[in-house]
Amino acid sequence: MVRFSRSSITVVKSTHALRLQAYIGHRGRRIIGESLDLQPHSVRAFLQRLFASCRTLPASADYAALPRGPFRYGGRDNFDVRVGKACDDLVGVTGEAIEAAEREGARSVAGSLTAEQRHIALATSRGARVQGRGTSLLLNVRAFVDRNSSGHGVACSPRLAELKAGVAGSTAGRLAVEARVASRWRPGKYPVILSPTVAADLIQQVGEYTSAFWTLSGVSFLSGLLGKRVAADGFTLHDVPTGTGVFGGRRFDDEGVPTQTTELIRSGRLTHHLHNSTTAQRAKSRTTGNAGIIVPRPWNLIVDAGDHSQTELVSQVREGFLVTNNWYTRFQDLRKGAYSTIPRDAAFFIKGGRIRHAVRGLRLSGTIPNQLRALRAWSRERQWIQWWEVAIPTLAPWCLIDGMTLTQAAA
Amino acid sequence: VKASTGHWASAERRRLENVQLEDLLQVLGDLDKLIKPGRKDVAFPTRLLMLETQLEEKVYVNSDGAALESRVPRVKYESFVTARYHGRTTSLTIPPGYAQAGESGGWEALERLKLHERVPEHVDALAVVVRSETRLSPQTRDVVLAPEICGLVAHESSGHAGEADRVLGREAAQAGESYLREGSLGRRVGSAEAAASDDPTLPRSMGYYAYDDEGVPARKRQLIRGGIITEFLHNRATAYQFGLSSNAAARAVEFDREPIVRMANTFIEPGDWTLHEMLEDIHDGVLMRSFMEWNIDDKRFNQRYVGLEAFAIHDGEVGKPVRDPVLELTTKLFWSSIDARSKDLRWTTGTCGKGDPMQGIPVWLGGPYVRLRNIHLGSL
Numbered sequence: 001m002v003r004f005s006r007s008s009i010t011v012v013k014s015t016h017a018l019r020l021q022a023y024i025g026h027r028g029r030r031i032i033g034e035s036l037d038l039q040p041h042s043v044r045a046f047l048q049r050l051f052a053s054c055r056t057l058p059a060s061a062d063y064a065a066l067p068r069g070p071f072r073y074g075g076r077d078n079f080d081v082r083v084g085k086a087c088d089d090l091v092g093v094t095g096e097a098i099e100a101a102e103r104e105g106a107r108s109v110a111g112s113l114t115a116e117q118r119h120i121a122l123a124t125s126r127g128a129r130v131q132g133r134g135t136s137l138l139l140n141v142r143a144f145v146d147r148n149s150s151g152h153g154v155a156c157s158p159r160l161a162e163l164k165a166g167v168a169g170s171t172a173g174r175l176a177v178e179a180r181v182a183s184r185w186r187p188g189k190y191p192v193i194l195s196p197t198v199a200a201d202l203i204q205q206v207g208e209y210t211s212a213f214w215t216l217s218g219v220s221f222l223s224g225l226l227g228k229r230v231a232a233d234g235f236t237l238h239d240v241p242t243g244t245g246v247f248g249g250r251r252f253d254d255e256g257v258p259t260q261t262t263e264l265i266r267s268g269r270l271t272h273h274l275h276n277s278t279t280a281q282r283a284k285s286r287t288t289g290n291a292g293i294i295v296p297r298p299w300n301l302i303v304d305a306g307d308h309s310q311t312e313l314v315s316q317v318r319e320g321f322l323v324t325n326n327w328y329t330r331f332q333d334l335r336k337g338a339y340s341t342i343p344r345d346a347a348f349f350i351k352g353g354r355i356r357h358a359v360r361g362l363r364l365s366g367t368i369p370n371q372l373r374a375l376r377a378w379s380r381e382r383q384w385i386q387w388w389e390v391a392i393p394t395l396a397p398w399c400l401i402d403g404m405t406l407t408q409a410a411a
Numbered sequence: 412v413k414a415s416t417g418h419w420a421s422a423e424r425r426r427l428e429n430v431q432l433e434d435l436l437q438v439l440g441d442l443d444k445l446i447k448p449g450r451k452d453v454a455f456p457t458r459l460l461m462l463e464t465q466l467e468e469k470v471y472v473n474s475d476g477a478a479l480e481s482r483v484p485r486v487k488y489e490s491f492v493t494a495r496y497h498g499r500t501t502s503l504t505i506p507p508g509y510a511q512a513g514e515s516g517g518w519e520a521l522e523r524l525k526l527h528e529r530v531p532e533h534v535d536a537l538a539v540v541v542r543s544e545t546r547l548s549p550q551t552r553d554v555v556l557a558p559e560i561c562g563l564v565a566h567e568s569s570g571h572a573g574e575a576d577r578v579l580g581r582e583a584a585q586a587g588e589s590y591l592r593e594g595s596l597g598r599r600v601g602s603a604e605a606a607a608s609d610d611p612t613l614p615r616s617m618g619y620y621a622y623d624d625e626g627v628p629a630r631k632r633q634l635i636r637g638g639i640i641t642e643f644l645h646n647r648a649t650a651y652q653f654g655l656s657s658n659a660a661a662r663a664v665e666f667d668r669e670p671i672v673r674m675a676n677t678f679i680e681p682g683d684w685t686l687h688e689m690l691e692d693i694h695d696g697v698l699m700r701s702f703m704e705w706n707i708d709d710k711r712f713n714q715r716y717v718g719l720e721a722f723a724i725h726d727g728e729v730g731k732p733v734r735d736p737v738l739e740l741t742t743k744l745f746w747s748s749i750d751a752r753s754k755d756l757r758w759t760t761g762t763c764g765k766g767d768p769m770q771g772i773p774v775w776l777g778g779p780y781v782r783l784r785n786i787h788l789g790s791l
């Protein structure tokens with residue numbers, strides 16, 4: 001990892017971790033453990049402790065045996081050998097991003113570039129045997145013209161040659177310049193255009209809470225809505241584990257089951273939850289290859305492309321806003337999906353279909369189900385997003401949502 | 412900085428290594444029995460209870476000659492529940508606000524947490540919340556915030572804002588910067604009643620340490636006193652840039668993470684009022700005891716707290732519960748509006764996020780009751 005601020009590199013970090021994760025299911029009891037000490041005698045002691053602890057647990061009514069293998073695994077790992085050897089290249093890539101932002105007018109640039117190489121070997125007592133590997137590069141650039149005018153750019157890729165560092169830098173720099181002259185605005189309900197970065201944050205909440213662990217427990221805003229309308233007509237969302245053009249992902253889940261593409265929302269209707277074998281048994285369904293032993297989770301979320309350009313979305317807004325980045329999404333009531341989030345970096349007021357001026361100090365709030373249903377349009381252009389606020393790799397479009405609540409802090 | 416050597420530890424009677432998994436399960440089972448029956452017509456159908464023991468052992472050496480060994484055991488509890496009332500389900504946490512109840516120490520720390528008293532109190536309170544239908548119209552009111560909210564405000568808008576690495580821009584890309592600048596020491600940001608500190612030396616606290624992760628002896632830091640910014644949190648690098656000595660705020664969550672500027676136990680300093688005295692001259696106000704949703708911008712200036720357990724105040728008396736009041740205000744307005752602080756000082760436990768890779772670190776957040784005058788209070 002290379003971190004930079006004030007246009008200079010502040011730290012370069014390199015870490016190597018080897019972990020053993022073990023899951024034991026025994027007579028209806030389940031336990032998971034992790035050890036960083038892989039010496040044979042330590043591993044034996046670790047497993048003995050884990051098994052002894054497992055025997056003390058009460059049997060679970062939800063217990064399901066691991067799926068029986070062997071399995072055939074399709075797809076290909078997203079792996080670039082250059083990523084693991086790219087220390088010098090990484091410094092150069094950050095320089096490219098900083099220079100691109102400065103060419104646009106940024107006076108100070110901050111960010112981080114993370115290069116990760118993963119190797120996973122998995123074996124189960126039910127016959128699964130598989131290895132996988134992956135690489136990822138995450139670049140996050142924040143450019144400043146002054147302390148109040150900033151822009152943000154993101155670039156994600158599994159391959160070094162495909163990382164668009166200059167684009168992320170120039171996007172951040174251009175937005176910082178455009179955010180320089182801000183005017184007042186009035187709180188209220190407005191149509192709001194969310195950049196792919198902001199849309200990805202909301203979509204990852206949808207992806208996370210389609211997990212059957214959360215829907216079956218009644219905690220999720222998607223509980224009890226299978227087969228029902230949860231988003232606007234035409235909005236389709238998939239979880240895609242691998243494939244051409246997919247950013248992250250895995251060919252097998254934590255139970256050794258081959259991963260698969262799962263349709264979550266089809267034309268506005270919630271069609272599937274994400275399952276492991278335990279949640280699938282409880283729901284009288286089948287695993288979708290999304291284990292997490294305890295909590296099923298998505299691999300990569302992909303929103304089907306819309307049929308507008310970003311410019312066309314702006315032209316559809318009589319009076320509203322465009323936000324380019326956000327952070328600190330928190331829920332008042334997860335069951336309702338009631339939340340607020342804070343736009344950061346460049347945000348703009350739109351009137352008569354044109355961006356008029358920058359704005360500051362916004363807060364977006366509402367409920368995610370209502371906002372998904374209020375999606376008026378979304379763009380053909382989509383961007384892979386993963387950064388500090390968006391943990392699940394998400395291919396997100398620009399989204400135009402009607403009636404979003406914007407509030408402002410009393411001063 | 413003089414090189415420090417030796418051993419330091421949190422006091423503990425029963426070592427966590429000697430606690431069996433059955434012990435944890437027994438506690439959780441007992442606590443679940445206190446939640447599961449519900450209250451009158453409010454059911455709690457989903458309950459996810461978590462009890463965690465942690466043992467942090469460090470060996471620290473540096474080229475200045477520091478050689479330190481330390482041991483900090485910690486125990487913490489948190490839970491997620493759903494409450495169902497008349498067919499309406501609400502997702503909640505115990506303690507509220509996605510918080511935890513925790514202390515450093517051995518297994519006896521669990522007894523000090525008094526979960527068998529506190530959890531049913533929370534359940535009683537949540538049952539009141541979900542039955543409540545009354546929403547207040549948005550308007551300017553006097554607001555009294557309980558320690559559970561004040562601790563979070565202190566953490567978010569005083570502690571984070573006073574981290575010197577943010578002030579210097581080092582965290583700009585992700586965690587953000589600060590509304591404070593290098594020249595903000597001595598600047599007025601609040602009323603004479605505004606006072607906040609961070610203190611890693613509190614025994615039993617989640618953020619307890621005797622030396623930081625750069626070998627510097629820990630001490631209390633007074634961040635705001637009498638409404639004036641008096642000190643930032645420093646590690647060695649930021650202190651050098653300010654021409655100061657480190658005040659021991661460097662922490663790292665693992666051996667392979669860099670020590671960065673962190674809080675330990677951040678709080679609004681208690682005052683000399685009783686809660687009764689603070690309430691008695693309020694004609695029309697709201698008492699917010701807890702929250703669920705909160706956030707703050709990355710300069711730590713624009714913040715919001717949505718009340719969970721909240722009650723109307725009329726002519727000095729605490730009255731009916733009110734749903735989802737929204738306190739959304741700037742940091743300066745918050746600290747400037749304080750006109751009274753109670754003698755109480757209570758703590759909640761949280762995990763503070765910062766750094767890249769993320770370093771979630773245990774902290775306490777604390778405060779007294781605080782009264783804010785003439786604050787705009789909205790509603791969801």
